[in-house]
Each structure stands twice: as structure tokens, then as C-alpha cells.
Amino acid sequence: xxxxxxxxxxxxxxxxxxxxxxxxxxxxxxxxxxxxxxxxxxxxxxxxxxxxxxxxxxxxxxxxxxxxxxxxxxxxxxxxxxxxxxxxxxxxxxxxxxxxxxxxxxxxxxxxxx
Amino acid sequence: xxxxxxxxxxxxxxxxxxxxxxxxxxxxxxxxxxxxxxxxxxxxxxxxxxxxxxxxxxxxxxxxxxxxxxxxxxxxxxxxxxxxxxxxxxxxxxxxxxxxxxxxxxxxxxxxxxxx
Numbered sequence: 015x016x017x018x019x020x021x022x023x024x025x026x027x028x029x030x031x032x033x034x035x036x037x038x039x040x041x042x043x044x045x046x047x048x049x050x051x052x053x054x055x056x057x058x059x060x061x062x063x064x065x066x067x068x069x070x071x072x073x074x075x076x077x078x079x080x081x082x083x084x085x086x087x088x089x090x091x092x093x094x095x096x097x098x099x100x101x102x103x104x105x106x107x108x109x110x111x112x113x114x115x116x117x118x119x120x121x122x123x124x125x126x127x128x
Numbered sequence: 129x130x131x132x133x134x135x136x137x138x139x140x141x142x143x144x145x146x147x148x149x150x151x152x153x154x155x156x157x158x159x160x161x162x163x164x165x166x167x168x169x170x171x172x173x174x175x176x177x178x179x180x181x182x183x184x185x186x187x188x189x190x191x192x193x194x195x196x197x198x199x200x201x202x203x204x205x206x207x208x209x210x211x212x213x214x215x216x217x218x219x220x221x222x223x224x225x226x227x228x229x230x231x232x233x234x235x236x237x238x239x240x241x242x243x244x
Contacts, residue, residue, distance in 0.1 A: 046231045048232075050235075056237065057132075057221075057235050057236060057237040057238060058221070058223075058235040059235075060232065063231075063232060065230070065231070104171065104172070108231050110231070114160060114177075114225060114231055114233075115162070115174055115177060116162075116172075116174065116223075116233060117174075118171045118172045118173075119171060120170065120171045121170070121171050123169075
């Protein structure tokens with residue numbers, strides 16, 4: 015069965031620290047990949063997406079992610095986090111086969127200490 | 129652009145009653161809408177997919193007679209939880225996509241349902 019795993023459930027960082035959140039998926043075919051952020055009390059917002067092309071994707075707010083096909087991974091990175099990055103981060107995958115259905119990872123709660 | 133709203137944002141109902149949740153795409157036409165359920169501190173679980181004018185497709189394990197989904201127009205989908213029970217208490221989130229958004233979905237703010 016298709017699945018998405020996020021290994022870091024809770025991450026606590028100090029401001030200016032670097033961030034890397036892991037995302038691995040289980041699916042044998044071509045996929046589209048997404049990272050969403052959910053700030054406290056707000057709806058899911060798209061950070062970045064990968065459909066094809068350059069595997070290093072840059073998103074909003076200084077986030078980037080790298081698709082490594084051989085590792086079935088799509089890790090999210092940010093060189094220097096801010097207090098305002100405190101939120102929950104979800105990785106999502108959809109097979110590029112026309113179903114359009116997302117499979118979400120379990121989410122990572124990030125807390126940035128000021 | 130691409131704003132999705134949900135109403136109500138929070139609802140409390142008594143066990144055995146039904147409650148309807150609306151999902152609207154405010155500035156685009158949603159060819160497909162999705163309904164998710166999110167338990168506390170857990171991920172989003174897809175409940176069903178609905179296309180305008182068609183019957184919803186439910187995920188395995190989701191009771192279609194309990195969670196009635198209607199996608200009557202290109203801007204509105206509704207989820208009705210029938211004969212609600214406390215175990216139905218959850219956060220329900222809808223999302224929408226257009227034919228032009230490829231695989232990207234736009235999410236609503238969610239509805240917190242509490243069944244007493």
C-alpha cells in the first residue's frame with residue numbers, strides 16, 4: 015500500500031538553527047510531492063511542490079526541498095528558522111496517474127524558541 | 129486567489145442528530161473536492177472524493193451512509209454527518225482542485241465537530 019512517513023514527529027529548535035524534516039514515501043511509480051504548513055489555528059498552506067524537472071525545489075518563506083528518487087525521499091530544509099516558523103508540517107504525495115488523491119504523512123510539529 | 133471556505137468553523141451537536149458542513153470555493157470553480165478527517169495530533173485521512181454532479185467516491189472503511197457528500201455545483205460541496213455519535217467528533221477539512229491546478233489542492237480552514 016502507498017504510504018508516506020515523516021520520521022520527526024516533534025522538533026524543537028532555537029532561532030537561526032537549520033532545519034531538515036524528513037519525508038519518505040512508498041510507491042513504485044511516478045509521483046508528485048508537496049510540503050504543506052499548518053500554522054496554529056490556520057488552514058493548510060502550500061510551501062512547495064515538485065512535479066518534474068530540477069529535483070531541488072524552492073518554495074515560499076525560504077524553504078526548499080530535494081527530491082531524491084533513489085531514496086524515495088523529499089526532505090524539507092531551511093537554513094535559518096524563525097520563531098514564526100512554529101507550525102505543523104505535512105508531506106504529501108500523489109501518484110502521477112490521474113487520481114489526484116493525496117497521501118499525507120503523519121506531520122511534524124516544529125517549535126522554534128525565540 | 130484559490131480560496132476555500134468552510135462553514136461552520138465549529139459545531140457542537142447532540143448524539144443522534146445530523147450536522148451539515150459546507151465547503152465553498154470562493155474564487156474558482158472546483159471540479160473536484162476532497163473531504164479529510166484529522167484526529168488530534170494525527171495526519172489528514174482522506175474520506176472521499178467528489179466531482180461536481182457525480183456521486184462521491186469513498187475511501188475504504190468510510191461509511192457512505194453516515195457521511196453523505198453532495199457536490200451540487202462547481203463551488204459548493206457539503207458533508208452531512210448523519211446520526212452523529214461522540215466517536216465522530218473530529219476536525220473535518222475540505223480541499224478543492226480545478227482542472228487548471230493540475231495536482232495541487234487548496235484547503236479550507238476546517239470544521240471542528242464535537243458530538244456530546
